[in-house]
Amino acid sequence: MDVLDQGATVDEVAGFAERIKAETDAAHRATEQSRFVGDLLGGKLTKDGYAALLAQTYLVYEALERAGESHAGDPLAAPFIAPELIRLPSLAADLEFLLGPQWREEIAATPATARYVARLEEVAFTSPADFVAHHYLRYMGDLSGGQIIRRMLERAYGYEVDGLRFYIFDQIAKPKVFKDEYRAKLDQAPLDAEEQARFIAEVNLAYGLNGALFADLEADIDRYLVK
Numbered sequence: 001m002d003v004l005d006q007g008a009t010v011d012e013v014a015g016f017a018e019r020i021k022a023e024t025d026a027a028h029r030a031t032e033q034s035r036f037v038g039d040l041l042g043g044k045l046t047k048d049g050y051a052a053l054l055a056q057t058y059l060v061y062e063a064l065e066r067a068g069e070s071h072a073g074d075p076l077a078a079p080f081i082a083p084e085l086i087r088l089p090s091l092a093a094d095l096e097f098l099l100g101p102q103w104r105e106e107i108a109a110t111p112a113t114a115r116y117v118a119r120l121e122e123v124a125f126t127s128p129a130d131f132v133a134h135h136y137l138r139y140m141g142d143l144s145g146g147q148i149i150r151r152m153l154e155r156a157y158g159y160e161v162d163g164l165r166f167y168i169f170d171q172i173a174k175p176k177v178f179k180d181e182y183r184a185k186l187d188q189a190p191l192d193a194e195e196q197a198r199f200i201a202e203v204n205l206a207y208g209l210n211g212a213l214f215a216d217l218e219a220d221i222d223r224y225l226v227k
Helices: 016-023 025-031 035-041 047-070 088-099 111-124 128-143 145-157 175-188 193-219
Strands: none
Touching: 016 025, 016 175, 016 193, 025 193, 035 047, 035 145, 035 193, 047 088, 047 111, 047 128, 047 145, 047 193, 111 128, 111 193, 128 145, 128 175, 128 193
8 A cells, every 4th residue: 555545644755855855846947047057068158157157156165164164063964064075175276277376356246146145144154954954955966966067067168177176076986875875864854844844945045046146147148158
């Protein structure tokens, strides 16, 4: 007999990780519709366009990874914090490759990135669950769709290592195993029903922040188009 026939709800049958994926799928798909990202992966933008995206990404990760340091001893957040995921040094190396040693003076947050960082400052330092929600979206995305992006950038721009370090996880030999273990930790996270609902809402909000980041870049896309 199907377990649903015994009175169980869908939420009770699906693990928390599967629920997160299902209940944020629409927001995830909406984010993927970005023209800026599509043109970048199609080789239609200059390296400055790619650098512009990495610069905004750097500013987001600077806040996120700083929040991670504040939760190093937290029983909920700590299991998700792994040194092999850290992206800031890789992002810095990519930006130096693309923009030169003065890259830090050349980057500034767009309005959408500023809102994204403000949200991280607001919740990721004080709420371990909200921190993990943002951590989940970023790093699981980097280990999944990020690897497809890496291959497309290789084809479009000829980058091999330099320029792609953000997407290279040297210390994770088997990404699928790592992601499966991450999802198992989500399933085991000590969150009640209300806390799980808030977690999923925060992931959806984070997808919206990412979409707005892409939209800001798209508004200025003409300056990055290959002529």
